[in-house]
Amino acid sequence: GENVEQHPSTLSVQEGDSAVIKCTYSDSASNYFPWYKQELGKGPQLIIDIRSNVGEKKDQRIAVTLNKTAKHFSLHITETQPEDSAVYFCAAPGGFKTIFGAGTRLFVKA
Amino acid sequence: GAVVSQHPSWVICKSGTSVKIECRSLDFQATTMFWYRQFPKQSLMLMATSNEGSKATYEQGVEKDKFLINHASLTLSTLTVTSAHPEDSSFYICSARSLAGDLNTGELFFGEGSRLTVL
Secondary structure: OOOEEEEOOEEEEEOOOOEEEEEEEOOOOOOEEEEEEEOOOOOOEEEEEEEOOOOEEEEOOEEEEEEOOOOEEEEEEOOOOHHHOEEEEEEEEEOOEEEEOOOEEEEEEO | OOOEEEEOOEEEEOOOOOEEEEEEEOOOOEEEEEEEEEOOOOOOEEEEEEEOOOOOEEOOOOOOOOEEEEEEEOOEEEEEEOOOOHHHOEEEEEEEEEOOOOOOOOOOEEOOOEEEEEO
């Protein structure tokens, strides 16, 4: 089955700097890779996703890149702001289910 | 985007009582809903997959008699924690997959979560 690994578990950056979170997956047949942001006490919210037919997708300050050969995908946040502080989860489909990474706790220091 | 509403957002109950949590898809129909449990500083742990009109599929180690799931319509799934104990205290989250969504995309919409505290 699918296995998703996420790094780092914690990331602290200065406001305005960039943050990068990486995930690897094991199932080469996986074709959809979402990223979720979870704020304290709330459910996860989809912030960006990418399908396997493209290598990069960007939405304002957020971008996701996908390397199918290496089976890894990354979340890039530029010009970070304090409100970006949250836990971020990557995910990949595991059959009918969705397999989540362990999460990255991002701290953006003002 | 699609909206999933979860209620209540928090609940406190006495040990031995049962608690019901509702998960509703507000603007789309969901053939499949998922229930997760999340401990502090940990990832989401899938408890069960809820399919409209059929029995839920539970993950290994999850007691189906303890966590009753009902998915009676395309817009509502409920999770009932029966005879709750303090160790059942946790953050419970539901998610729904749209009827129109590709089953392989994993495109999910999450509820706001329900924090259960059992005294």
